Amino acid sequence: MLELNGEWLFKVDPEDVGLSQLWYSANFDRTDWVSVEVPGFWERYSNFSKHDGIAWYYKSFEMPKIDKRKKYAIFFGGVDDDCGVWLNGEFVGEHRGYSDEFYFDVTKFLKPGENELVVMVIDHGGPGGIYKPVAIVEYSEISDLLKGEFYYKKARKSEEWVKDAVIYEVFPRAFSEKGTFKEVEREIPRLKELGINVIWLMPIHPIGEVKRKGTLGSPYSVKDYFKINPEYGTEEDLKSLVRTAHENGIKVIIDLVINHTAWDNDLIREHPEWYVKNNKGEIISPNSDWVDVADLNYDVQELRRYMIEVMRYWVREFDIDGYRCDVAELVPTDFWNEARKELDKIKPVMMLAEGSLPEQHLEAFDLTYSWNVYDALARIIRKGHLPSVLDNVLEGEKYKFPRGSLRLRFNENHDKPRAVKFFGEDGALVSALIVNTIPGVPLIYNGQEYGDTTNLSLFEKQVMSRDNSERGRKFYSFYKKLFNFRKKSLALRxxxxxxxxxxxxxxxxxxxxxxxxxxxxxxxxxxxxxxxxxxxxxxxxxxxxxxxxxxxxxxxxxxxxxxxxxxxxxxxxxxxxxxxxxxx
Structure with missing residues (x-):
């Protein structure tokens, strides 16, 4: 292995001219580039602490000898966020996502003696740069490098029904014109026939009015954790929905939004010490975009006890079957571990993290989001990248996550564009095939089974389209055959x-x-x-x-x-x- 850590040359590219000006070329004039240390985020370099966007790295290195019987790769421990790589002026490949180790085969680009390596990094916000080690390695060493600290550990054991799940994400407001629990309950038999066996209800609580976004506000701005949004119905309506679902062999999980609250949640008045504050002592939002919510501080033990009681309440009183945990990475893992132990005392549940941390699988969560597979499919279908991109992602998962980890697979959800609009009609179907047949648990969103193209706003009243034309029937038939075959197939599950x-x-x-x-x-x-x-x-x-x-x-x-x-x-x-x- 030849380590490439240490001194590199560096230049920011705020105008995005590097590609057109061929900054990656061999023997390019880099006399105005500055010397930096890799690995590390560029925020620690002088004058670049606030740079977001594109920056370039250059490294010249000596390759003592090359064994023609062997294969060589360049290995990156991590780049934040995306990058393109050139070796000796030749394009090697590109990678997306800050959380993965990755590598490219460079056997045909590498030469004995001096080599020139160029990396273009694209940072979408927050820290940026080549923040983990870089090395030239023989292929035989790749698996050892990819094995993270959790590779040798086992994921928590999940219930069989969790492993068998096909999850349907329901936004009650957008599911029907009336937007109520009763309307969702009415369609339970159809969802069962479609092949669904788990329903995820997006947040069901009253929505904050202070600093509200849009006309109706985001359901992720929770005003009261122990009450139900009256627009959706009553407590008895929810209990009836859960009972009907259970009678039809369908589990029900609800969205849990406990990283932040609405500004008019009573907790702000009763327990202001539970919130994150700035240096002026003012309660703040989690970031500049989420202005309709206030950030909670999980260093406070009383807050932790309160939120665990919230989680116990809905399982105990409404017989729900678990939670989809919003921005789970922003809440400490040790809190989730403690909460899971308390829920397990009541009944077996599903815990789904909207996050991708390997450690979440050890005690707290059954499932984490595989954003990386979604990104890989986007690159393959929309940009014509090689299908092997998907192999690289799945191989990285194998080495990064505890053995037996379940990943949530999707080509659409409420945070992403409609699959038909993003991938095209044919691309939506082939990507759905993949997410339902590779290892993992698949997800489908409101109306996706009809090939819906309605962009459902979190803040306004919009209703999913049930297309009953030949086109809509084609999509529906595809999903019905796929889900019901999966239900019978142990090979797929x-x-x-x-x-x-x-x-x-x-x-x-x-x-x-x-x-x-x-x-x-x-x-x-x-x-x-x-x-x-x-x-x-x-x-x-x-x-x-x-x-x-x-x-x-x-x-x-x-x-x-x-x-x-x-x-x-x-x-x-x-x-x-x-x-x-x-x-x-």
Whole structure:
């Protein structure tokens, strides 16, 4: 391993001219760049403490020798937020997201003697820079470098129903014209038929009026933790909804927003010492955008006890089945650990963190958000990046998180654009296929099953569209077949994921999910044009061949066929086309 820490050259690019001016080129004139130390955030460099945006790093290093029998990679412990990498003037790759270790193969770019490494970093706010070590490594060492401190630990054991979940996120205000619990309850049989077995209700509490955003305000500005938003109904309405859901085999979790409160929450008047304050002693918002809420201070033990009682109350009195915990990373993990122990005394629950911290899986949470998979799909579908981007993300997860960690998979939620608008109609379907078939627990949002394009505001009254045209029926049929197949498939819910090589790996992503004797094949074309691809006949497929033939069930076409092996391995896929197949 050749460590590249230490002195680098550095230059900020506030006008975003570096790419057009070829700052990454070999032998580029960098006499006006300044010397800095890596790793570290650039905020600690003089004159750059307030810089957000683009900055460039340069490092010249000597490679003593290169063994042509080996492969080499450049390894980054972490870059905040995104980056592009060039070696000797050649583009190596790009990465998005500040929380992951990552690497690029540089075997063909690396040369004996002097090499020039350039990294363009894009910081979206807060700390920025190459904040963890950088090194040139042999491929055999990559796995050791990627193994974080939690790799050797086990995630908490989750209930079987948690592992089997297909979660439907409900924004009650936008779910129907009336926007009530009764309207949600009325559709429980439909959701069951669709294949949903967990409903997540976005915040159900009264909404603050002081400093309110928009006409109706955000449900994430909570005025009273022990009451229900009267627009949604009564306590009995919620209890009835939960009972009906349980009778239909569906669990109900609710949003828990305890990092901050509304400005007119009684806690501000009764317990101002529970809030974060500035140097003038004034209660403040968590950040400059969330002006409608006030930040809570979890250094205060009385606040912790109060919030644990809030969590116990809704489970005990309303029989809910757990919580989706808003901005869980902003609340101390040790608080969540303590709260989970108290909830476990009442009943088994699901705890979903809107966060991505590996340590959250050890005691408190069953699930964390996999923003990284969403970002990978965005790069592949919207920008034409190689499907292997997804492999890199999933491999990083394996090394970073405790064994057995469950990740929430999604291509849409209330914080992201509608999938159909963001990915396009075909891209929305293929991305939904992936998030429902890779390891993890899938999520679907209000109206997504109809291919809805309505951007549902948190602050105004908008209602999701139930498109009953041929287009809407196509989306609905897709999700119904997908969810109900998943419900029957232990391979998709428990099985290992094994990549399959194809003749078009630059466009086609294929993998097996395997559990005991059940084998499921997923094949997806991530390109904007049709392809004919051939699967590599590996040992898994070879074992399924009988008398030179393969018997399989096509989930979306709902038909069983038996064909010769050479016919089966050849797939013709439309742009963003896909196959989900059960092999007998």
């Amino acid at each position: 428990r099985g290992e994921m094994i990549k399959v090589k194809t003749s078009n790996d630059d466009k086609v992503y294929a993998f097996w999910r395997k559990y005991k004797d059940e084998t499921v094949l997923v094949v997806a074309n991530f390109s904007t044009w049709g392809v004919t691809t051939k699967l590599q006949v590996d040992e898994i497929l070879r074992k399924k061949v009988k008398n030179g033939k393969v018997k399989f069930y096509d989930v979306f076409e709902e038909k069983t066929e038996e064909v010769k092996l050479e016919e089966f391995v050849n797939f013709k896929l439309e742009p963003f086309g896909f196959k989900l197949i059960l092999i007998f």
